[in-house]
Every structure is written in C-alpha cells, then in structure tokens.
Amino acid sequence: MAVAAYAALLSLKHDFDNIQHPVRRHRLHVDTDRIQSWQEKVEFLLEFLEVHSQSKSQEIEDLARQIAVVAVEADDVIDRHVVDQLCEGSQDESHDLAALSSFCQDIDKIIEKIDGITQDLMMIKEKWGDNVQEKNSAVSVPVSSRTLPSGGNDTMVGFEEGLLQIMDVLTSDESNLQILPIVGMGGIGKTTLARNVFNNPYIINRFDILTWITISQEYSMKEILLGLLNDGSIKERAEIEELEALLYQRLFGRKYLIVMDDIWSIKVWDDLKKFFPDNRNGSRIMMTTRLTNVAVSLGTLEPYSMDFLDYDKSWNLLCEKVFGEKSCPYPELEGIGKDIAKGCKGLPLALVVIGGLLANSNMQREYWVSIARNVNSFANSQDNEHCLKILLLSYNNLSIHLKLCFLYMRAFPEDHEINVSKLIKSWIAQGFIKPVRGKSLDEVAKKYLKDLVDRNMILIHKWTRRGKMKTCSIHDLLRDLCLKEFERENLFSVSKVEHIELSGKFKNYVCCLCSHPYPKERIHLQAVLVGSRSAPSSPLVCEACRVMHPNLIRLRWVKVINHVHGFSGENFPQHTRLRCLTIKASREGQGDWAEAKFVFPCTISLLWNLQILVLDLEYSYSHPLVLPFEIWEMPQLMRLSVGGFSLRDPHMHQLEITLENLSVLSTRTFKCSEEVIKRMPNLKKLRSSYSNGLVKDSHYSLCNLAQLNKLASLYLEHYSLSEGIAFPTSLEKLTLSRCSIPWEEMTIIGSSLPNLEVLELKHPTFQGAEWNLVEEEFLRLRVLSISGCKLVSWRVESNHFPKLERLFLEDMHDLKEIPSSIGDIATLVSIHLDTCGNSVLHSAMQMLNEQVDYGNEFELLINGEDIYSLILGEGKDMGWWNPDDDDH
Template identity: 25%
Template sequence: MAESSVNFLIEKLSNLIGNEVINLFRGVGEQVVYLRPEYEQMRAFLRIADALQDSDEELSVWVRQVRDIAHDTEDILDEVSILQGHDHGHGFYASLCKLACCVKNAKACYRIAAELKGINSRLRMINQDHKRLRHKLIKVEGSGSNMWQDHHCDALLLDKEDLVGIDKPKKLLIGWLIKGGSGREVVSLSGMGGMGKTTLAKQVYDDAEVKHHFQVRAWITVSQSSKVRDLLKDMVQQLFKAMRRVPQDVENMNNNQLKRTIKELLRKRRYLIVLDDVWHLDKWHAVKYALLNNSFHSRVVLTTRNTDVAFATSIESEGKTYDLEPLSLAESWDLFCRKTFQGNACPYYLEEICRNILRRCEGLPLAIVAISGVLAAKNKGMIDEWCMVSHSLGAEINGNDKLKDLKKVLSLSFNDLPYYLKSCFLYLSIFPEDHLIEHMRLIRLWVAEGFIEAKEEKTLEEVAEDYIIELLNRSLMQVATTTSDGRVKTFRIHDLLREIIISKSRDQNFATIMKEQNVQWPGRVRRLSVHNTLQNLHPNRDTKVKMIPRYIGKLQNLETLDLKHSLVTELPIEILKLQRLRHLLLYRIEYVSYEHIHSKSGFQIMENIGVLRSLQKLCFIEANENNSGNMMRELGKLTQLRRLGILKLRREDGKALCSSIEKMTGLRALSIASEEEYEIIDLQHLSSPPVLLQRLYLRGRLETLPHWIPSLRSLVRLSLKWSRLKDDPLVYLQEIPNLVHLILCQVYNGETLCFKVGGFKKLKILGLDEFDELRSIQVETGALPCLEELIIHRCPVLEKVPSGIQNLTKLKVLEFFDMPVELINTLLPDEKDNDYWKVAHIPEVYSTYWRGGGWEVYSLDSLGDGENCPLPREVIKSCQLQTRWK
C-alpha cells in the first residue's frame, strides 16, 4: 500500500513540475524538484517490503513511515494546487480581491516551502535505512516463503472427518482424468483461498483408481515465491523416485537440462502431474514444455486462485476447468458441528449464535474448520463468550493465534496484488457489511480517488473495468447481480475477506469506518466512511432539492453530479466551469398512470454544454424548443460520451443530432424519446453509427426502421416504443448478431408476427406490448433457440399462445399482462382442445392483471379454488393468486 501512495505521489509531483508552479511560488518549486528523486529511490524497494511487512515489525515500521510522509506530502501539494487555482473574475472588486489574495499567498508560500523542506529532510533520514533493510529483507522473504509452505502443506494432511461435500466433485474429476482424449490434457481447479482446492486435488491424486491408471505421478507445490529452477529440480527428483531409478546430479543441471531430463522420463509413460497453487501464468509457461504431449492419455492437474490461469491452461490443451463452489448450508452446518461439538448436536441455546457465525464463513471450508477450532475450546455454558465471537469476528481473526493460518491464507491474495490494485481493493472496506457494491458507482469512486492509471487509447473508466475483471479473476470479488443483457450490476466480497481488508485499511490509515456514535477517532483520518446514520431515508433516497446553487462552479475537481430523482429541472450556467465533470445525471421517473409508468423528465440543456469535453455520461437532457438545432449540434463536441439520453426530441432536430452522434465513437448507450406519441423521430441521417453501441432505446414514431440498426454488431439490448411501423420489423431485427434483450411496444400494426428459422440466435428476453391488431404469433422450428423469457402485454385480439412455442426448449418464464380471458382459457389443463401441452414444459407461467392501482399475479402451474380472484369463473379454476407487488 505504501507503494501505491508513493506511485500516486510521484505522478502528482511530475504534473506539478511540468506546469507553472515553480515560477509562481518562490521556494516551493525547488523543494518539489528535490522530492521526486527521493521517492523514486525507495519505490522499487517498497514493492517487496509492502508484501512482507506483516512478517517483520521493523520492516512494518519503515513502510508505515514512508506511507505517512507520502500522505503528508500529498496534503501539502493539494494546498499548492488550491493556491494556484484561485479565480477572482474581472473588474475593480476582483482586482482588490486578487491583491489581497496575493499577500495571503505569499505568506502561505513561505510556510509551504518550509514544510516541504522539512519533508525532504525526513525523506533523507528514511532513505538511510535502505542498505540495512535490504540485507534483512532477503532473510525475511525466505522465512516468509517457508512459513507459507508449511501452512499450505497442512491441507494435504486433513483427516477424513474434515472432508465434507467432496464426493461429487471428486468423482467428476476422476472421470475427467481417466476418460477423454489420448493427448496431454490440463484439468484446472480454481477458487478463492481456503475453498479446498488443494484438499480436493489430493483426494483425487491419492484415489486407488487414479493410482492404478497412471504409471507415474508427481505432486509439485508451486506457491507464490517458488523459483522455476526449484520447481524443475523437485519434479525431476520425484519422477526418479516414482520410477525407482537412481537420481542424477540435478544440482549441476541448468533449466534446459532439467526440462530435457523430465521429457525423457515422461516420453513413453502415462503420467499425472499436479501443479498445486499456481498464482501466475509465467510459472506454467516455464514448465509446460517439459510436460510432454506423448499421446498416452497423460494429465496435468493445476490448482489456482486465478481464473485467468485456469482458463488459459485448459484452453491450451483442450482440457477442462472446475470452479469450486462454497459448501451448502447443510454441508457447512455438518462440518461446523462435527468440528465444534465433536460430532454431537449443537445445544439449542447456542444454535442461533452458531448459525450467525457460520453465515459469516459463507461456505468457506478453511474458515469453518479454523473458527470451529476456536469455539471447541470454549465453555458451552458461557454464552457471552460465544456471543463475543459472533459480534467481533474481525477482532478474533486478527488477534487469535488459532486463526493466524486463516488470516495468512486470506491475506496472501491481497499481498500478491500489483500496487495499482491494492488501493482499489482496500477501498471496498468502506462499504457496510452485506452491501451490494454498484458497478458504475465503484468505477466513478475509483476514478475520482485517482486510483486508475491512464493508459494510451483507453478512458479511465475502461481501465477501471480491466481492474474489476482482474479482481474477479483473482476470486477477490464476486458477481452479485447482472442485468438482463449480461452486464454486471453489483459485486460483493466474502465477509471474512472484508474483515481482513478492514484491518489492513485501519492499520495502514487508508480509511476510518465509524459504525457507532461516541467512538474515539484515530489521530489521522484519510478517508471516513460512516455507517448506519441514514436509516430513515426513503428506500429510493429521493430528495426535495429543487435548485442547485451557483457556487457549484467553484468545485473545480467535481467529476460526478448525480441528481437522479430530485426535483431539479434546471442547472446554473456555472456548471460549465466544471471542466473535470465526467458524469452528469439528472432525471426523475414520474409515475403518472399505469400506461405511463416509466415517464421521465430531465433538464434544460445549456447553450455551451460542448465545453464539458470530459463528459462520459449525460442524461437526460430535454431538447429546448428555441434554437434546439444548435443545441443538438453542440452535443457533437462531447466526443468522450459513453451514454447519452435525450427527451422531447422534435423531428426537425434529427439531422443535427445524427451529425453529432457520428462524432461520438465511444458511445455505448443511446436513449431518445419524442415529446408526444405521434411525434416522429428522424434518425435516417445517421450514416456511420457508433460501432460500440450496446444499448439503444427509441420512444417515438418512426416512419421506417432506421437503416443502420441491423448493422449494430455490438448491440445487446434494443427497446422500440410507439414506432407504429407499417412493415414487419422482425425481418430486419432478426439478423442483429448479439441481440440478447428485445422490447417492442406499439411497434407494428400488422396482424401476424413470424419468427423465422435461424433468426435472433442469441435472444434471451423478448417483450411484446400493445400490438392492437395482432392476431397470431408464429415461431418456426429453429427460431429463438436461446429464448428464456417471453412477456406479452396488452394485445387485445391475440387469442392463442404463439404457435411453435413448444419448441422453445430453453424457455423458463412465460408471462401475460392484461391479456384476453379467451387466451388464458386455452391454457387450462382440463379444457377440451386446450393448448396446455404447448406450455407444459415451461417452469413458470403467469397471468398478471392491473387491479385497483396494483399488479396481481396468477400462477398457472398450480390449482386453487379462486374464491377471492376477480377473474371470470372459467379462468380462476386453474389460477392461484400470488400478489407480487402493489
């Protein structure tokens, strides 16, 4: 973490040295110039020291000193930036203010220069410890590696009673090893630390059937710090021992000789090699050429915390990947009671406490075994001691010697992170327990904090996306929810991993978390996260704010202005001073009526909004009636936009808007709505649409379907409303290659919709709404092969379910909203000539109606007497009332 702080500071110093600060502030610039080489000198050393500070107190003190002085330097440089950025405007009064400010600035400059001089002196003293600590570092690094090796080997010695939920994956893996192709295949096991990868691999490795099948076996523990030469030597020695041959003098062999020896030993033998705990691909690349592809059904088993490593190795050899899942609740409880109560039942008065502790383990076998060991030593009659563990599990992990191995395993993944990810991951400690972390909110916070390093030809948001993928691949974050088109909405982290980073965050003065009032604050607070103080807010956390003050223009570093669901409809012109603004979000959903439940209102666009060149998201703006054409052309200056939302667009503004959209080459989401249902949206002038466009929402009349929509190869979600087309749109839309979610509302006036064979190859969700003339829907065999959810709304003359629906084998949900009773009647299983057989394979079939200001949902997959159901009698005999929402 100190390395992250120093890297961030060096970049800041470089930026300051490159501008006018040296000329403006006498004495300050000189000290800034002296600072950079001092920090650069210690940067490389910090990379190693950061990872090993937990195992050496003196090293930890040195790292803390570096981190604290880096923070002090950053604070002073921020003050320099503030002095440099003062803007007093024009005129006589402004001149007086500027003169007064110059006097204050002069005094501040002398003080800042003196403070920087003091920091330079402190830095030189800290750097003097380098030589002594470098010699010590070699010993610490070696002992730390051996210590982890000892802990890791414990997983190979587990008793049979410690193994729960292992039979099914063990059987699967043995099948993969024994069956399959004749070439060398790699079977990769992936999962977070403590999930039981090594344990499972060892059970498979020692299985009698596996022993009998393979002529030669070897188990190689790789770990983080293993050197390639040591791995190769270990492999050679194990292979000689397995073959009962006299070992050669491997000590004098170089790497190439070792690889040739391994290849020769394996040439005509069916072998099984386990590479346990592979952290990075470079270790695999270093040994894979020694593992001969000898066409004897040989296998390599690889365990890793990194899904990238698992995926890449299995793809190379056309092998397989197994992702370990947490234990189920039943399996977790079985293991917990077995270890805590020596196989006896949990006392009834401790059950609630124990289940709460177990919930925090989240099915992680290592955590369950470790914490069970702590509880097993406690007096079962002292309930307060058990409650203390439940309420203070984080303190137990950090302070109880019996849990040091658990902490070590969980901490290793953090220590292995590159410096640019450590700050990003520690930042997750600010979120409350069980909080689902919003994807885009997290990215915006990371960018605002300065954690994201700029990369050529990538926006900061795109780099942040790469960071998230890397944390997911390392099993440090988990996907919690996704959108209908597959995008990640929210993340979460394992509770115990969260306790680890909270501890590290506190120790490294990264963030201070306040859960209760009257708690003493630490002396230095870098970031403050306050929990549990906003419980009484409305769940949609709407505000009554109607106006934004003009002084917002002074927030020169503001990057996100989120006014969603407020009462603000107009922004002050001073917004245009915010040159670093990246996200401007202002809209309110108005629940007018059932028909207009998703009506939105936005804000009036400013004439010179094009000056905000850093904008990534802009929604929703309302096209002004006066001079709207110029406004639409002004949007063309916002070339960095990734998401754009426009309301109340008029037909005559279409050409200017198309011209602007063509300049937004990075646009991912576009939403356009006309003011009235019958107002035409003219988008035919868009000759080269953004190739990266993923989501498109059009609400308004279309004379014809825009010619460019079928060419959008990146499009995954499309919503068309009020289009009222004369021609069947499916003919054109079915060829969009990656479309996953399609919503059509009042789109077509024809009597028939036909989904052709081979069309909509990836579509998973289809919604059809208000097709007033629609009498039949046809699904040809082979059409919609991936469809999982079909929703049909308010089609008043549709009296039959789609013909061919029985062929949609992946369909999971079929839902009707306010559909004719005649159609529902055809689905009753006890009626003659019914269509029940067409939908019998669908797990969930619903009929939903709007009644008394709320939705009422009827499940058609079970019977009910229907006494309280407002539907006609012929329908209620097969409907069971289930109120989903009101």
C-alpha cells in the same frame, strides 16, 4: 503505510493534471516549470511504491510514512493557493505577482522535503540494488512427493460431484497431455478437493508417476525441481540444468499426474512447461489457483470453478468437523449450530476453523451463542490466525493500486450487495484511479474491478442484459480482513473532511463513513471530527465509526445531499475538494414552478476537482431549468447527470474548452449542434428527454448524433424519429421511450447499427400494427425488450435475430403470438413475459415444450415466475398448462 502514501500521491497527481489544463492556466498564476519538476518527483515516488510496496523492510515502511505526510501537505498547499486565486480572480499586477511568489515559496519547501525522501530511497536502492523486496523476504517453498497429500484428515463434504467430474477428466480417453486448473477464492477448498482426487485409489492405479508440489507466491526453481524429482540420492548441490534434464528423462515415456498446488503466476509455468513431455499416453497436470486469469491462461481444459457451499452442505460440513458425523446429536445446539453454519457464508475454511473451536467447547450452549453472534471475529481471531493468514496471501499478492481499491470495500455494510456503477464512481471520486494515457478513468476503474474479480477478492452477484457486471459483494471474512488492513495501513491519515454547507433542512441523515441511516435525535454527534475548521460543523458520523476511528481527521468525499428548497450562488458549496456532488432536491407543497426561484449558480466552475455532478429533482417542461455557461469550463467532468436541466450552447467567445473526460451525460432537450458535439468527443453514454412541442424545432434535430463516434449507449424519450436522426454506428445499446417510430426507421436501426446488442422499445408509437423484418437486420442483437406496444402482428424468421439470447415482452395485450421462428433461434436462452395476452403466453409455452423436448436449457418467466421450475416443483407434466384456464 505504503498504501496510504500511494493514495496521497495519486491525489496529488490528480491536482497536477487539473492545474495544467489550459482552462486552469488561463485563470491561475503558477510557475509551470516548478509544477513540472514537482510532478516528475511525484511520478518517481509512485513508481517506487508500485515496485516495492510488498517489501517487508522497515526502512521502506518509514519512508512510506514520510511520503504520505509530505503528499498530504502538498495537497493542502495546492488547494489553498488554487482556491484563493479562483475565488479572488485576477486583480492588479502586484497582487497577482504576490500570489505567484507565495505559491512558489510553498512549492519549494515541499520539493525540498521530497528531495530528501528521494535521496533516502536512492541510498536504499544503491545499498540493495533492484532487489529491495527480495532482500527482505524469505523464500519458502514447501514441496512434496506423493506421500504428503495423504497426511491429515481433509473432510470432503459438499464437493462429491466435483470430485467425480475431475476424476472423469483425468482418466478420459484423450491421449494428449492435458492441464486442468481448479480455481476459486482462498479457503474455498481447492487444495482439499485436489488432495482427495490425488489420493483416490482409482487415480493412483491409473498413473505410473504421481507427484504433488506446492508452489506458493515466492518460489525457488531449484527447490521446485528437487521436489518434482523427489529423489534423496540427488544432491542439493546439483546444478539446475542437471535437475531439468533428470526431470524430463524421468517423465519421458511414462504416464504421469502432476499436481501443482497454489499457483500465483503464469511465469512459474512458463519456466517449467518444457520439462513435461507430451507422451500421448493420457498424462495429466492439475493446478490450483486463486487467480482466474492464471487458470484461463494455463489450462488446456476449461477451469473447474469452485463455488460456495449451500446451506445444507455447510451444515453437514460443520457437523462433520464438530461431531464426526453429518448430523447434530445435541437438539439444544442444533438451531444455534445452523445459524453458525449460515454465518460462514458457504466458505469451507470458515466452517472448518469454527468447527474446530466448537469441537473443543465441551458443547457449552453459551459459547455457541457467542460464536453465532460474531462468526467472523472468531474465525479471524488472533488466537486462531490460520484463517486470516490464508486470506492474507490473496491480499498480499495484490498490486498496490488494487490494494487501495480493495480496502475501500470496508465502506459498505456487511452482506451489502454493491452497485458496480456506484463502486466505480466511488473509486474515481476518492482519487484512487491512476490516469492511463488513451483511457478514461472509468475504463481504468472497470479494469481494476475485473482484476479483483479474477483474483476472487470481489464476487459478482448480478449481470446486466449486456453481460456486464451489475452488482457485487465481498465475503464477510474478506471484509473483516479489509477492516484490519485499513487500520493497519492508516489510510484515514490521508482522507480529508470536506463539509458541504447548504441552507435548508436535511430530510435524511446518514453517516458519511458507512452510509448507515443516522437517527435525528443523535445529530449532536455531528461535530466529532477534527480538522474541519473551515466549516461550522462536520459531516455526520455514527457512533460506531467514531469509536472505530477515533483519530479520523480527513475525509475527501461527501456523497449525498438531500436538499429541500431552491438555492442560489450565495449558499452553493464552495468547497473545492469536492469530486462528486449529488443533490436530491424537491419542492415542498404545491404551487407554480415559475414561483420557485431555482437558480443554479455560475460559481459551479470553482469546484475545480468535481468529476461527477448529479442533480435529481422535480422539474416541469413548462418552466425549463438551464445550466449556467460555466459548466463548459469544467474539463475534469466525467459524469453529468442533470435530467431536469438543459445545456446552454457554448459561448462563441469563450475558450474552446473540450470536455474530453465527459463519458456520461443525462440532460433534457439535448441540442446536437456541431459546436456541442466537438466539445464532448469521448461521450459514451447519452440520455435525453424532449417535450412534444420541441421535437419539431430544427435546433433539436439529432442528425449530427452520428459524429459521436464513441457513443455506446443512447436513451431517448419523447422524440419523434421521423424528425430526423442519424445514429452512430458505435451504438451497443439503444432505448427508445415513448418515441414515435416509423417502421422504416426500425429497418434502418436494424441494418445500419452493426454493433447493436440491446434494443429496448418502451411504450413506442408505431405507425401501423404490423412489424415485418427483412434480411440482414439485427445481426448482433442479444437482448430485445418491448413494452406497452400496440403491435398486433410480428413476422420474424429465425435468421433475423441470429444471436438473440433474451426476449422481454411487457404489456403486449394486442400481440397475437410470439412468432414460432423465435423459438428456432439457436442462441435463445430465455423469454420474460409480464402482463401479456393469453395468446402470447400460449405461444411461449409451446416454445418451452419444444425446448424441453430437445433437452435444451431454457427459461420462461411469466410475471416473475420461472414456469419450468414451477411445473417441476409441482410434479406436473409439461402439457398441463392452459393459458385460457382462469386457474392459471
């Protein structure tokens, strides 16, 4: 329940931050002293949960449950009073005083309850001191000598190459003490691999001392030292200082191999490293850990990272566990068995657990079929908790803020590849990200994601061209764990249903919990939720989610609204809980846009929690759409994606409100006035499109753009760079789509943007067909993409793009060739070509031939096909390909 309490307190903290913003104080009647006192108490409870969330104390668990209930109640109090005041506005003095008095009374009741909980917490701290967690956790440290790893039968299937690679490292000629970490998620086979290395006769004969010790999460330094010494004559009553001296003396001058299994923190190594002498005789220390950051910090060698088994190796391991051989002697079971192996998703732990069940099944086909239908349930069943316990170690090691974000992964379907940007947006919209001074919520959320990736709880599938995380996923067994822990933590008790009522019909129906498509014929189930009395009906919930979560009463975020007709302020959603609103609207039928009364309501500012606003709709430049002035009264906005709308200039008589949280803006005909620029000082990503008739208007000049000194990504469409532009030096990515670009402007871009890593030119209009680069241009550019360009001659030297890694060319029919000097760039790893002329293809093939001859890793993709792999797969010589041959 601690995670649920933490989530509720975080939501409350966000409310406090919103209330105390100057624009809110201007419109609300609140007692700032009471709010400040309230906020301090909430901060105390947050800190307590962060420190003691892993406590096994029933007292702490009971208090966490009370915290969750009170925090939800407090959230409702704030929302009710704020909404009433925002909707009614300031009236006569007596009415305003009555509203303030009512608010204060409700606050005092909540504070009284929080004070009671705080007193109970202080009594616990006084009773146990600062060791609440330790007082309720048994310290268990399995340690061992050389003999333990030889016990048991750890089948080594699929990691033979890794075994040889690690043995080569351990027995290399390097005389200095070296530390080799093995890293990977729980159950991926780290210990098995290390054990097979440790027990290999070749390794045994190369070292004087071999010792294996398992550290685990909770450890005793004395127990570790006794395990490393492995000397029965040493009494357990010996002092730690004596044990430390004995260990150093035993290892000094001898060639040793120490295996430290299951390392969870850097601290244990910091405590031990001074007792391992560097004898300069080839001694080695091998460690296993689930944490990438620990592996990188501890190792003197690059960590050996373990990956999932492929399909064939998974099948071989399953057969070895079931039949004792790498094949299936029962033809009638082979097809089902291969489906089971595939369902384990390459995780050795799952294969071993399932293999044990199948081995004892008397080879009954019906039983095999039942397992194939739900591999995860059998692997994590209560009757066979080995798998679940191993994965729980990783979950229990997470800080409470990471647990909260990890548990949200249950919202995505099994085997779903998740867009990282969508995940980050979801965490923020749910209120799961704790504000950090000096950092945006987006930055903090990305740090959370990186921490979960480093702990091998979340897997990265794809990377962007800039080397940033693009899509991710979670292993099925971890998702199953996620579902169990989500229910155990009772997180639904702190999520509130907020229905968005819009006129017009919905085109698409999706479950508001799992996002699965919802059959139109089943929409009568839409009122299954309780606690949404403010709306005539509740969000759609699929039958599976209804059964799984019968006690659901609150959900904080409705993600997508598909709206057909225009709307006005009368039917705009007035539900102020909303943190993220996405409206996909289109106009049915044909007709003049002037007839479409599409009005964006000024009541948008009443959505005082709204952080993300996305309007995805058809628009016409001949009939522009404009956002209301009130958009400038929403300081909590972080992302504003309104491509069909333009921003009004801020009212000069308005409060000078700064949208300090706004980091992403997508709009039409962005006016780069000083007044606008100073109101969005932390903008990091800007996208704007223009019409050809507007770019000559001085009001739309981008000469002030350089003042956005935190801007990292810029996308411009239909803009003429000759009309004046000043790029900020902070730019890392620049995309110019259908822009008019003088060649001298390209020189300015290449020489004045020292941080530029990605340049995309989409259907540009160049003044001339020849591009001649000069010295000191594009010194940090890693990705260059050009498409639909009339470029004919391109003159490049290898020192012009010294860090170029990837080149993308599309629809380049006029280009004579790719300059040969491009192939001489040492960092180049791939060229991607799509619908280019034969001369371009021919020059790319020549580069591929040269790279292969040099033994370099190089990727050439033509129309999506990996040419090198295609050639090798057909067993052909590299010189076979002729781009002028119609057969190719």
